Amino acid sequence: MLLAVSSCGSIPEDWKTPAFLQSDEEELDERLPTVTGEVGEEPELEFPDIAPPEEQISGVIHENDEGEGELIRADDMLLAHIVDYQWTAKGEYEKTQSTYEAGAPVVLQLEQMGEELTSDLVDQRVGSRVEYVFPPQDPEEAAAMGQPEPEPGASVSVVDVKDRFGKGETVSGEQTTDGGDGLPTAKDEGSDEPEISVPEGDPPEDLESVQLIEGDGPEVEAEQQLIVQYTGVTWDEGEVFDSTWSRDGAPATFAIGAGQVIEGWDEGLVGENVGSRVMLAVPEDMAYGGEDAQQSGQDNPEGALVFVVDILGAVDVATPEEQASEDGEDEDDGGDSGGEE
Numbered sequence: 402m403l404l405a406v407s408s409c410g411s412i413p414e415d416w417k418t419p420a421f422l423q424s425d426e427e428e429l430d431e432r433l434p435t436v437t438g439e440v441g442e443e444p445e446l447e448f449p450d451i452a453p454p455e456e457q458i459s460g461v462i463h464e465n466d467e468g469e470g471e472l473i474r475a476d477d478m479l480l481a482h483i484v485d486y487q488w489t490a491k492g493e494y495e496k497t498q499s500t501y502e503a504g505a506p507v508v509l510q511l512e513q514m515g516e517e518l519t520s521d522l523v524d525q526r527v528g529s530r531v532e533y534v535f536p537p538q539d540p541e542e543a544a545a546m547g548q549p550e551p552e553p554g555a556s557v558s559v560v561d562v563k564d565r566f567g568k569g570e571t572v573s574g575e576q577t578t579d580g581g582d583g584l585p586t587a588k589d590e591g592s593d594e595p596e597i598s599v600p601e602g603d604p605p606e607d608l609e610s611v612q613l614i615e616g617d618g619p620e621v622e623a624e625q626q627l628i629v630q631y632t633g634v635t636w637d638e639g640e641v642f643d644s645t646w647s648r649d650g651a652p653a654t655f656a657i658g659a660g661q662v663i664e665g666w667d668e669g670l671v672g673e674n675v676g677s678r679v680m681l682a683v684p685e686d687m688a689y690g691g692e693d694a695q696q697s698g699q700d701n702p703e704g705a706l707v708f709v710v711d712i713l714g715a716v717d718v719a720t721p722e723e724q725a726s727e728d729g730e731d732e733d734d735g736g737d738s739g740g741e742e
Contacts, residue, residue, distance in 0.1 A: 431449065432454045432534070433449075434488075435448075436559055440465070440528055440529070441482075441561065443484060443501035446484075446494075451491060452491045453534070453555035455555075457536060459531065459532060459534065460532055461521055462531060462559070463529055465527065465528035465529045469528070470529070471565055473523055473526065473527065473529075475511055476512050476567070478651070480562075480565070480714065480716060481507060481563055482506045482563060483559070485498040485499070485558050487554055487556055488557055505716065508628070511523070521533075526562075527564055531562075532559050532560075534557050535558070566714060568651050569649075570713060571713075572614055572616060572678050573676070574676060579613070580680050583600060584680070585598060585600065585634075585682060597639070599634065606684055608687055610669045613678040615674065615676075617676055618676040618715075619674065621671050621673050622671065624656060624657070625658070625717055625718065626654055626716045627655060627657045627716075628654045629654075629711060629713060630711040631653065632646060632708065635703075637705075642706075658671045665683030675715050677711075677712050678712075680707065683706045683708065689701035690703070
């Protein structure tokens with residue numbers, strides 16, 4: 402499946418065949434299952450009356466050529482819906498996974514995926530749909546890549562691109578305040594990394610949040626996946642200790658309100674609107690702590706911290722328990738197996 406392949410960032414050599422369709426070709430390979438339905442709704446697939454191909458093929462099923470969606474770049478982070486099928490033999494197939502059913506799209510890091518996966522996506526627009534067919538994977542190669550034993554037959558993935566987030570991207574909107582009044586300040590630097598100035602004196606004892614830019618998107622909810630641009634400095638020295646800008650401005654993504662980040666982020670960002678720029682003054686006990694900050698070999702800063710966070714997106718995600726439940730329901734129902742009538 403595409404998700405499994407993209408997570409390892411590589412693809413077996415014997416999958417890289419001339420049958421891979423480039424996105425500028427006018428006709429789709431006849432061996433691709435026919436995909437119908439509107440982008441944004443779960444697609445329906447009709448499989449050709451042939452055995453599964455033994456080579457990788459793919460193609461752009463729907464080009465969003467109306468000029469409304471943003472162009473996808475090779476170093477983007479994508480938000481996408483994916484539907485997977487297992488195509489085991491002529492007339493035999495079964496749906497194995499659907500983010501539409503789970504109600505939660507996934508995040509794809511294009512730079513971590515091979516060109517064989519990204520070439521049909523790059524230079525398309527948000528709102529496009531791409532289909533992939535992957536041949537059966539050799540069990541020995543799967544084991545060497547640390548993957549479980551592959552299912553028999555070819556796997557089919559249909560990818561609907563819902564949104565994109567590019568390097569250096571920041572929220573739009575006018576910054577109405579720089580902060581201050583005893584709290585740090587951060588001037589609007591446009592698309593550049595914000596410069597945070599920390600005042601003299603002790604940090605606040607409680608978490609302080611200042612909305613520098615008010616977004617008009619939906620409110621961030623606990624356990625959503627956030628896509629953000631951020632910079633963090635220490636209160637004592639005012640020095641940057643972590644920043645997405647140090648990674649070429651590539652946005653970061655993580656679960657919020659789920660204990661995966663510091664408490665100051667979990668409490669300070671849940672309830673904010675997507676599209677907002679938020680400055681957080683985080684006390685020591687809601688950051689990494691004092692002398693215990695450097696744990697498990699991680700070089701975490703001590704004391705109070707200050708962050709400026711641009712909330713680019715917030716996405717519902719399916720928990721492993723929910724996904725297992727969805728998969729179990731598919732198995733109980735027999736999936737969407739098809740055959741000749």
